[in-house]
Amino acid sequence: MRDRLRIAVQKSGRLAEPARALLASCGYAWRETRDHLFCIGETMPIDLLLVRDDDIPGLLADGTCDLGIVGRNVLLERAGECVLAGAPAPFREWRGLGFGACKLALAVPQQWGEAQALALDGLRIATSYPALLTQWLDERGIAAEVVTLSGSVEIAPRLGKADAICDLVSSGATLAANQLRATDVLLESEAVLAGPVAPFGDARAEIAALLLRRFDAVLGLRDSKLLLFQAASCNVPALMALLPDAEQPTVMRVDGTDRVALQAVCRGAVTWQRLEDLKRAGADALLVVPVERMLA
Structure with a gap:
Protein backbone atom coordinates (compact mmCIF):
# COMPACT_ATOMS: atom_id res chain seq x y z
CA MET A 1 0.00 0.00 0.00
CA LEU A 97 0.68 9.69 -25.93
CA GLY A 98 1.12 10.95 -29.48
CA PHE A 99 4.93 11.00 -29.76
CA GLY A 100 7.66 8.53 -30.70
CA ALA A 101 5.70 7.26 -33.71
CA CYS A 102 7.21 4.38 -35.69
CA LYS A 103 6.17 1.14 -37.39
CA LEU A 104 7.12 -2.47 -36.88
CA ALA A 105 7.43 -3.63 -40.46
CA LEU A 106 8.54 -6.57 -42.52
CA ALA A 107 11.30 -5.72 -45.01
CA VAL A 108 12.83 -7.67 -47.88
CA PRO A 109 15.77 -7.04 -50.22
CA GLN A 110 15.05 -4.30 -52.77
CA GLN A 111 15.76 -6.56 -55.72
CA TRP A 112 12.97 -8.98 -54.80
CA GLY A 113 9.89 -8.85 -56.99
CA GLU A 114 6.37 -8.64 -55.59
CA ALA A 115 5.72 -12.37 -55.89
CA GLN A 116 8.94 -13.24 -54.07
CA ALA A 117 8.23 -10.67 -51.34
CA LEU A 118 4.83 -12.27 -50.66
CA ALA A 119 6.13 -15.86 -50.57
CA LEU A 120 7.40 -15.97 -46.98
CA ASP A 121 6.99 -19.71 -46.32
CA GLY A 122 10.32 -21.35 -45.54
CA LEU A 123 12.20 -18.06 -45.22
CA ARG A 124 14.34 -16.95 -42.29
CA ILE A 125 13.17 -13.62 -40.83
CA ALA A 126 15.44 -11.79 -38.39
CA THR A 127 13.88 -9.63 -35.69
CA SER A 128 14.20 -8.22 -32.18
CA TYR A 129 10.45 -8.80 -31.73
CA PRO A 130 10.04 -12.59 -31.99
CA ALA A 131 6.73 -12.75 -30.06
CA LEU A 132 4.99 -10.15 -32.26
CA LEU A 133 6.41 -11.66 -35.45
CA THR A 134 5.46 -15.20 -34.40
CA GLN A 135 1.91 -14.10 -33.65
CA TRP A 136 1.64 -12.31 -37.02
CA LEU A 137 2.95 -15.34 -38.92
CA ASP A 138 0.67 -17.76 -37.06
CA GLU A 139 -2.40 -15.61 -37.77
CA ARG A 140 -1.65 -15.89 -41.50
CA GLY A 141 -0.58 -19.51 -41.52
CA ILE A 142 2.93 -18.66 -42.72
CA ALA A 143 5.61 -21.23 -41.91
CA ALA A 144 8.71 -19.07 -41.67
CA GLU A 145 11.68 -19.39 -39.31
CA VAL A 146 12.02 -16.57 -36.77
CA VAL A 147 15.67 -15.63 -36.13
CA THR A 148 15.97 -13.62 -32.92
CA LEU A 149 18.64 -10.90 -32.85
CA SER A 150 19.20 -8.27 -30.17
CA GLY A 151 20.60 -5.69 -32.59
CA SER A 152 21.92 -5.01 -36.10
CA VAL A 153 18.80 -6.58 -37.57
CA GLU A 154 19.08 -4.61 -40.84
CA ILE A 155 22.36 -6.21 -41.85
CA ALA A 156 21.20 -9.79 -41.21
CA PRO A 157 20.38 -10.49 -44.89
CA ARG A 158 23.77 -9.16 -46.04
CA LEU A 159 25.51 -11.39 -43.48
CA GLY A 160 23.56 -14.42 -44.60
CA LYS A 161 21.81 -14.82 -41.26
CA ALA A 162 18.32 -14.21 -42.66
CA ASP A 163 16.39 -13.73 -45.89
CA ALA A 164 14.19 -10.88 -44.62
CA ILE A 165 13.80 -8.82 -41.46
CA CYS A 166 11.11 -7.46 -39.16
CA ASP A 167 12.15 -4.26 -37.42
CA LEU A 168 11.12 -0.76 -36.40
CA VAL A 169 10.92 1.78 -39.21
CA SER A 170 10.71 5.56 -38.82
CA SER A 171 11.93 7.39 -41.91
CA GLY A 172 13.00 4.31 -43.87
CA ALA A 173 16.53 5.66 -44.34
CA THR A 174 18.15 2.74 -42.50
CA LEU A 175 16.32 0.23 -44.67
CA ALA A 176 17.39 2.04 -47.84
CA ALA A 177 20.99 2.14 -46.65
CA ASN A 178 20.90 -1.65 -46.34
CA GLN A 179 19.15 -2.22 -49.70
CA LEU A 180 15.87 -3.23 -48.06
CA ARG A 181 12.28 -2.12 -48.60
CA ALA A 182 9.27 -2.40 -46.29
CA THR A 183 6.35 -4.59 -47.33
CA ASP A 184 3.90 -5.36 -44.50
CA VAL A 185 3.28 -3.27 -41.37
CA LEU A 186 2.74 -5.43 -38.28
CA LEU A 187 2.20 -2.64 -35.77
CA GLU A 188 1.76 1.14 -35.62
CA SER A 189 3.68 2.17 -32.53
CA GLU A 190 4.05 5.28 -30.38
CA LEU A 221 -4.98 20.64 -26.87
CA ARG A 222 -2.23 19.66 -29.30
CA ASP A 223 -2.82 21.61 -32.51
CA SER A 224 -5.85 23.26 -30.86
CA LYS A 225 -6.48 26.98 -31.30
CA LEU A 226 -9.05 29.44 -30.02
CA LEU A 227 -10.71 31.04 -33.04
CA LEU A 228 -12.51 34.39 -32.66
CA PHE A 229 -14.41 36.23 -35.38
CA GLN A 230 -17.48 38.33 -36.14
CA ALA A 231 -20.21 37.69 -38.70
CA ALA A 232 -23.79 38.48 -39.59
CA SER A 233 -26.24 36.26 -37.72
CA CYS A 234 -27.55 34.75 -40.95
CA ASN A 235 -24.06 33.48 -41.88
CA VAL A 236 -23.41 31.54 -38.67
CA PRO A 237 -24.73 28.11 -39.86
CA ALA A 238 -22.58 28.22 -43.01
CA LEU A 239 -19.53 29.28 -41.00
CA MET A 240 -19.91 26.51 -38.44
CA ALA A 241 -20.22 23.98 -41.27
CA LEU A 242 -16.63 24.96 -42.17
CA LEU A 243 -15.51 24.14 -38.59
CA PRO A 244 -16.44 20.47 -38.08
CA ASP A 245 -13.63 20.03 -35.54
CA ALA A 246 -14.74 22.98 -33.38
CA GLU A 247 -16.44 22.65 -30.03
CA GLN A 248 -19.81 24.29 -29.41
CA PRO A 249 -19.06 28.00 -29.91
CA THR A 250 -19.75 30.89 -27.58
CA VAL A 251 -21.96 33.40 -29.44
CA MET A 252 -22.41 37.01 -28.27
CA ARG A 253 -24.50 39.63 -30.00
CA VAL A 254 -22.73 42.85 -30.98
CA ASP A 255 -24.71 45.74 -29.45
CA GLY A 256 -26.89 47.72 -31.84
CA THR A 257 -26.33 45.43 -34.86
CA ASP A 258 -27.50 42.15 -36.33
CA ARG A 259 -23.97 40.82 -36.03
CA VAL A 260 -22.51 38.35 -33.55
CA ALA A 261 -19.07 37.64 -32.14
CA LEU A 262 -18.10 33.96 -31.94
CA GLN A 263 -15.32 32.10 -30.19
CA ALA A 264 -14.66 28.37 -30.53
CA VAL A 265 -11.86 25.95 -29.74
CA CYS A 266 -10.77 24.17 -32.93
CA ARG A 267 -9.11 20.79 -32.43
CA GLY A 268 -7.51 20.71 -35.88
CA ALA A 269 -4.95 22.98 -37.49
CA VAL A 270 -6.30 26.44 -38.32
CA THR A 271 -4.50 27.07 -41.60
CA TRP A 272 -4.47 30.17 -43.79
CA GLN A 273 -6.69 28.30 -46.24
CA ARG A 274 -9.31 27.71 -43.53
CA LEU A 275 -9.24 31.39 -42.60
CA GLU A 276 -9.70 32.37 -46.25
CA ASP A 277 -12.68 30.00 -46.53
CA LEU A 278 -14.24 31.55 -43.42
CA LYS A 279 -13.63 35.03 -44.79
CA ARG A 280 -15.44 34.18 -48.03
CA ALA A 281 -18.34 32.73 -46.03
CA GLY A 282 -18.87 36.03 -44.21
CA ALA A 283 -16.49 36.08 -41.24
CA ASP A 284 -14.27 39.05 -40.46
CA ALA A 285 -12.00 40.23 -37.65
CA LEU A 286 -10.59 36.70 -37.54
CA LEU A 287 -8.18 36.03 -34.70
CA VAL A 288 -6.36 32.78 -33.89
CA VAL A 289 -5.06 32.38 -30.33
CA PRO A 290 -2.91 29.52 -28.94
CA VAL A 291 -4.49 27.50 -26.15
CA GLU A 292 -2.09 26.79 -23.30
CA ARG A 293 -4.35 24.96 -20.83
CA MET A 294 -7.96 23.83 -20.69
CA LEU A 295 -9.72 21.61 -18.14
CA ALA A 296 -13.21 20.39 -19.02
Whole structure:
Protein backbone atom coordinates (compact mmCIF):
# COMPACT_ATOMS: atom_id res chain seq x y z
CA MET A 1 0.00 0.00 0.00
CA ARG A 2 1.53 3.29 -1.10
CA ASP A 3 0.43 6.91 -1.12
CA ARG A 4 2.79 7.98 -3.92
CA LEU A 5 2.78 6.99 -7.57
CA ARG A 6 5.98 5.69 -9.17
CA ILE A 7 6.37 6.03 -12.95
CA ALA A 8 9.11 4.36 -14.98
CA VAL A 9 10.42 6.46 -17.88
CA GLN A 10 13.26 6.05 -20.31
CA LYS A 11 16.53 7.40 -18.90
CA SER A 12 17.89 8.25 -22.36
CA GLY A 13 16.70 7.72 -25.89
CA ARG A 14 14.05 9.10 -28.19
CA LEU A 15 11.20 8.85 -25.65
CA ALA A 16 13.07 10.36 -22.70
CA GLU A 17 12.78 14.11 -23.35
CA PRO A 18 9.22 14.07 -24.79
CA ALA A 19 8.04 12.06 -21.76
CA ARG A 20 9.51 14.58 -19.33
CA ALA A 21 8.12 17.47 -21.38
CA LEU A 22 4.64 15.94 -21.23
CA LEU A 23 4.84 15.53 -17.47
CA ALA A 24 6.09 19.09 -17.08
CA SER A 25 3.20 20.40 -19.17
CA CYS A 26 0.88 18.68 -16.69
CA GLY A 27 2.29 20.82 -13.87
CA TYR A 28 4.70 18.19 -12.60
CA ALA A 29 8.14 19.20 -11.29
CA TRP A 30 10.80 17.02 -9.75
CA ARG A 31 14.24 16.90 -8.13
CA GLU A 32 16.68 14.42 -9.66
CA THR A 33 18.97 12.43 -7.38
CA ARG A 34 22.73 12.54 -7.78
CA ASP A 35 22.91 9.12 -9.38
CA HIS A 36 20.40 10.26 -12.07
CA LEU A 37 18.29 7.16 -11.49
CA PHE A 38 15.40 8.63 -9.51
CA CYS A 39 13.34 11.82 -9.61
CA ILE A 40 11.43 12.89 -6.52
CA GLY A 41 8.19 14.72 -7.27
CA GLU A 42 7.91 18.17 -5.74
CA THR A 43 4.53 19.42 -6.99
CA MET A 44 2.65 16.09 -7.04
CA PRO A 45 3.06 12.81 -5.10
CA ILE A 46 4.64 11.19 -8.16
CA ASP A 47 8.20 9.90 -8.44
CA LEU A 48 10.09 8.85 -11.57
CA LEU A 49 12.39 5.89 -12.00
CA LEU A 50 14.83 6.39 -14.90
CA VAL A 51 15.48 3.07 -16.65
CA ARG A 52 16.00 1.36 -19.98
CA ASP A 53 12.93 1.19 -22.21
CA ASP A 54 13.05 -2.62 -22.36
CA ASP A 55 12.99 -2.88 -18.56
CA ILE A 56 9.72 -0.99 -18.07
CA PRO A 57 7.24 -3.86 -18.70
CA GLY A 58 9.12 -6.03 -16.19
CA LEU A 59 9.06 -3.28 -13.57
CA LEU A 60 5.29 -2.99 -14.07
CA ALA A 61 4.86 -6.75 -13.86
CA ASP A 62 6.63 -7.12 -10.52
CA GLY A 63 5.09 -3.98 -9.00
CA THR A 64 8.32 -2.02 -8.70
CA CYS A 65 6.65 0.77 -10.68
CA ASP A 66 2.97 1.65 -10.89
CA LEU A 67 2.94 3.19 -14.37
CA GLY A 68 5.38 3.45 -17.25
CA ILE A 69 5.89 5.53 -20.38
CA VAL A 70 7.12 3.06 -22.96
CA GLY A 71 6.92 2.26 -26.66
CA ARG A 72 3.83 0.27 -27.64
CA ASN A 73 6.13 -2.11 -29.54
CA VAL A 74 8.05 -2.94 -26.36
CA LEU A 75 4.89 -3.32 -24.28
CA LEU A 76 3.15 -5.63 -26.75
CA GLU A 77 6.29 -7.71 -27.30
CA ARG A 78 6.52 -8.40 -23.56
CA ALA A 79 2.77 -9.09 -23.45
CA GLY A 80 3.23 -11.54 -26.32
CA GLU A 81 6.00 -13.31 -24.40
CA CYS A 82 3.59 -13.76 -21.49
CA VAL A 83 0.93 -15.23 -23.78
CA LEU A 84 3.43 -17.62 -25.39
CA ALA A 85 4.40 -18.73 -21.87
CA GLY A 86 0.75 -19.49 -21.12
CA ALA A 87 -0.04 -16.55 -18.82
CA PRO A 88 -1.92 -13.27 -19.39
CA ALA A 89 0.11 -10.07 -19.30
CA PRO A 90 -0.19 -8.26 -15.92
CA PHE A 91 -0.04 -4.86 -17.64
CA ARG A 92 -1.90 -3.03 -20.39
CA GLU A 93 -1.85 0.20 -22.39
CA TRP A 94 -3.73 3.03 -20.66
CA ARG A 95 -3.23 5.90 -23.12
CA GLY A 96 -1.50 6.61 -26.41
CA LEU A 97 0.68 9.69 -25.93
CA GLY A 98 1.12 10.95 -29.48
CA PHE A 99 4.93 11.00 -29.76
CA GLY A 100 7.66 8.53 -30.70
CA ALA A 101 5.70 7.26 -33.71
CA CYS A 102 7.21 4.38 -35.69
CA LYS A 103 6.17 1.14 -37.39
CA LEU A 104 7.12 -2.47 -36.88
CA ALA A 105 7.43 -3.63 -40.46
CA LEU A 106 8.54 -6.57 -42.52
CA ALA A 107 11.30 -5.72 -45.01
CA VAL A 108 12.83 -7.67 -47.88
CA PRO A 109 15.77 -7.04 -50.22
CA GLN A 110 15.05 -4.30 -52.77
CA GLN A 111 15.76 -6.56 -55.72
CA TRP A 112 12.97 -8.98 -54.80
CA GLY A 113 9.89 -8.85 -56.99
CA GLU A 114 6.37 -8.64 -55.59
CA ALA A 115 5.72 -12.37 -55.89
CA GLN A 116 8.94 -13.24 -54.07
CA ALA A 117 8.23 -10.67 -51.34
CA LEU A 118 4.83 -12.27 -50.66
CA ALA A 119 6.13 -15.86 -50.57
CA LEU A 120 7.40 -15.97 -46.98
CA ASP A 121 6.99 -19.71 -46.32
CA GLY A 122 10.32 -21.35 -45.54
CA LEU A 123 12.20 -18.06 -45.22
CA ARG A 124 14.34 -16.95 -42.29
CA ILE A 125 13.17 -13.62 -40.83
CA ALA A 126 15.44 -11.79 -38.39
CA THR A 127 13.88 -9.63 -35.69
CA SER A 128 14.20 -8.22 -32.18
CA TYR A 129 10.45 -8.80 -31.73
CA PRO A 130 10.04 -12.59 -31.99
CA ALA A 131 6.73 -12.75 -30.06
CA LEU A 132 4.99 -10.15 -32.26
CA LEU A 133 6.41 -11.66 -35.45
CA THR A 134 5.46 -15.20 -34.40
CA GLN A 135 1.91 -14.10 -33.65
CA TRP A 136 1.64 -12.31 -37.02
CA LEU A 137 2.95 -15.34 -38.92
CA ASP A 138 0.67 -17.76 -37.06
CA GLU A 139 -2.40 -15.61 -37.77
CA ARG A 140 -1.65 -15.89 -41.50
CA GLY A 141 -0.58 -19.51 -41.52
CA ILE A 142 2.93 -18.66 -42.72
CA ALA A 143 5.61 -21.23 -41.91
CA ALA A 144 8.71 -19.07 -41.67
CA GLU A 145 11.68 -19.39 -39.31
CA VAL A 146 12.02 -16.57 -36.77
CA VAL A 147 15.67 -15.63 -36.13
CA THR A 148 15.97 -13.62 -32.92
CA LEU A 149 18.64 -10.90 -32.85
CA SER A 150 19.20 -8.27 -30.17
CA GLY A 151 20.60 -5.69 -32.59
CA SER A 152 21.92 -5.01 -36.10
CA VAL A 153 18.80 -6.58 -37.57
CA GLU A 154 19.08 -4.61 -40.84
CA ILE A 155 22.36 -6.21 -41.85
CA ALA A 156 21.20 -9.79 -41.21
CA PRO A 157 20.38 -10.49 -44.89
CA ARG A 158 23.77 -9.16 -46.04
CA LEU A 159 25.51 -11.39 -43.48
CA GLY A 160 23.56 -14.42 -44.60
CA LYS A 161 21.81 -14.82 -41.26
CA ALA A 162 18.32 -14.21 -42.66
CA ASP A 163 16.39 -13.73 -45.89
CA ALA A 164 14.19 -10.88 -44.62
CA ILE A 165 13.80 -8.82 -41.46
CA CYS A 166 11.11 -7.46 -39.16
CA ASP A 167 12.15 -4.26 -37.42
CA LEU A 168 11.12 -0.76 -36.40
CA VAL A 169 10.92 1.78 -39.21
CA SER A 170 10.71 5.56 -38.82
CA SER A 171 11.93 7.39 -41.91
CA GLY A 172 13.00 4.31 -43.87
CA ALA A 173 16.53 5.66 -44.34
CA THR A 174 18.15 2.74 -42.50
CA LEU A 175 16.32 0.23 -44.67
CA ALA A 176 17.39 2.04 -47.84
CA ALA A 177 20.99 2.14 -46.65
CA ASN A 178 20.90 -1.65 -46.34
CA GLN A 179 19.15 -2.22 -49.70
CA LEU A 180 15.87 -3.23 -48.06
CA ARG A 181 12.28 -2.12 -48.60
CA ALA A 182 9.27 -2.40 -46.29
CA THR A 183 6.35 -4.59 -47.33
CA ASP A 184 3.90 -5.36 -44.50
CA VAL A 185 3.28 -3.27 -41.37
CA LEU A 186 2.74 -5.43 -38.28
CA LEU A 187 2.20 -2.64 -35.77
CA GLU A 188 1.76 1.14 -35.62
CA SER A 189 3.68 2.17 -32.53
CA GLU A 190 4.05 5.28 -30.38
CA ALA A 191 4.82 6.12 -26.76
CA VAL A 192 2.06 4.93 -24.42
CA LEU A 193 1.21 5.17 -20.76
CA ALA A 194 1.11 1.61 -19.43
CA GLY A 195 -0.18 0.35 -16.11
CA PRO A 196 -1.60 -2.67 -14.33
CA VAL A 197 -4.66 -4.52 -15.56
CA ALA A 198 -6.41 -4.17 -12.19
CA PRO A 199 -7.12 -0.71 -10.71
CA PHE A 200 -5.16 0.56 -7.73
CA GLY A 201 -6.76 -0.11 -4.38
CA ASP A 202 -5.19 2.70 -2.35
CA ALA A 203 -4.30 6.40 -2.59
CA ARG A 204 -2.54 5.80 -5.89
CA ALA A 205 -5.94 5.46 -7.62
CA GLU A 206 -6.79 9.12 -7.03
CA ILE A 207 -3.31 10.29 -8.04
CA ALA A 208 -3.48 8.23 -11.24
CA ALA A 209 -6.93 9.61 -12.07
CA LEU A 210 -5.63 13.16 -11.63
CA LEU A 211 -2.64 12.43 -13.87
CA LEU A 212 -4.88 10.93 -16.57
CA ARG A 213 -7.15 13.99 -16.53
CA ARG A 214 -4.15 16.24 -17.06
CA PHE A 215 -2.74 13.99 -19.77
CA ASP A 216 -6.07 14.05 -21.59
CA ALA A 217 -6.28 17.84 -21.28
CA VAL A 218 -2.73 18.40 -22.58
CA LEU A 219 -2.99 15.84 -25.39
CA GLY A 220 -6.40 17.16 -26.40
CA LEU A 221 -4.98 20.64 -26.87
CA ARG A 222 -2.23 19.66 -29.30
CA ASP A 223 -2.82 21.61 -32.51
CA SER A 224 -5.85 23.26 -30.86
CA LYS A 225 -6.48 26.98 -31.30
CA LEU A 226 -9.05 29.44 -30.02
CA LEU A 227 -10.71 31.04 -33.04
CA LEU A 228 -12.51 34.39 -32.66
CA PHE A 229 -14.41 36.23 -35.38
CA GLN A 230 -17.48 38.33 -36.14
CA ALA A 231 -20.21 37.69 -38.70
CA ALA A 232 -23.79 38.48 -39.59
CA SER A 233 -26.24 36.26 -37.72
CA CYS A 234 -27.55 34.75 -40.95
CA ASN A 235 -24.06 33.48 -41.88
CA VAL A 236 -23.41 31.54 -38.67
CA PRO A 237 -24.73 28.11 -39.86
CA ALA A 238 -22.58 28.22 -43.01
CA LEU A 239 -19.53 29.28 -41.00
CA MET A 240 -19.91 26.51 -38.44
CA ALA A 241 -20.22 23.98 -41.27
CA LEU A 242 -16.63 24.96 -42.17
CA LEU A 243 -15.51 24.14 -38.59
CA PRO A 244 -16.44 20.47 -38.08
CA ASP A 245 -13.63 20.03 -35.54
CA ALA A 246 -14.74 22.98 -33.38
CA GLU A 247 -16.44 22.65 -30.03
CA GLN A 248 -19.81 24.29 -29.41
CA PRO A 249 -19.06 28.00 -29.91
CA THR A 250 -19.75 30.89 -27.58
CA VAL A 251 -21.96 33.40 -29.44
CA MET A 252 -22.41 37.01 -28.27
CA ARG A 253 -24.50 39.63 -30.00
CA VAL A 254 -22.73 42.85 -30.98
CA ASP A 255 -24.71 45.74 -29.45
CA GLY A 256 -26.89 47.72 -31.84
CA THR A 257 -26.33 45.43 -34.86
CA ASP A 258 -27.50 42.15 -36.33
CA ARG A 259 -23.97 40.82 -36.03
CA VAL A 260 -22.51 38.35 -33.55
CA ALA A 261 -19.07 37.64 -32.14
CA LEU A 262 -18.10 33.96 -31.94
CA GLN A 263 -15.32 32.10 -30.19
CA ALA A 264 -14.66 28.37 -30.53
CA VAL A 265 -11.86 25.95 -29.74
CA CYS A 266 -10.77 24.17 -32.93
CA ARG A 267 -9.11 20.79 -32.43
CA GLY A 268 -7.51 20.71 -35.88
CA ALA A 269 -4.95 22.98 -37.49
CA VAL A 270 -6.30 26.44 -38.32
CA THR A 271 -4.50 27.07 -41.60
CA TRP A 272 -4.47 30.17 -43.79
CA GLN A 273 -6.69 28.30 -46.24
CA ARG A 274 -9.31 27.71 -43.53
CA LEU A 275 -9.24 31.39 -42.60
CA GLU A 276 -9.70 32.37 -46.25
CA ASP A 277 -12.68 30.00 -46.53
CA LEU A 278 -14.24 31.55 -43.42
CA LYS A 279 -13.63 35.03 -44.79
CA ARG A 280 -15.44 34.18 -48.03
CA ALA A 281 -18.34 32.73 -46.03
CA GLY A 282 -18.87 36.03 -44.21
CA ALA A 283 -16.49 36.08 -41.24
CA ASP A 284 -14.27 39.05 -40.46
CA ALA A 285 -12.00 40.23 -37.65
CA LEU A 286 -10.59 36.70 -37.54
CA LEU A 287 -8.18 36.03 -34.70
CA VAL A 288 -6.36 32.78 -33.89
CA VAL A 289 -5.06 32.38 -30.33
CA PRO A 290 -2.91 29.52 -28.94
CA VAL A 291 -4.49 27.50 -26.15
CA GLU A 292 -2.09 26.79 -23.30
CA ARG A 293 -4.35 24.96 -20.83
CA MET A 294 -7.96 23.83 -20.69
CA LEU A 295 -9.72 21.61 -18.14
CA ALA A 296 -13.21 20.39 -19.02
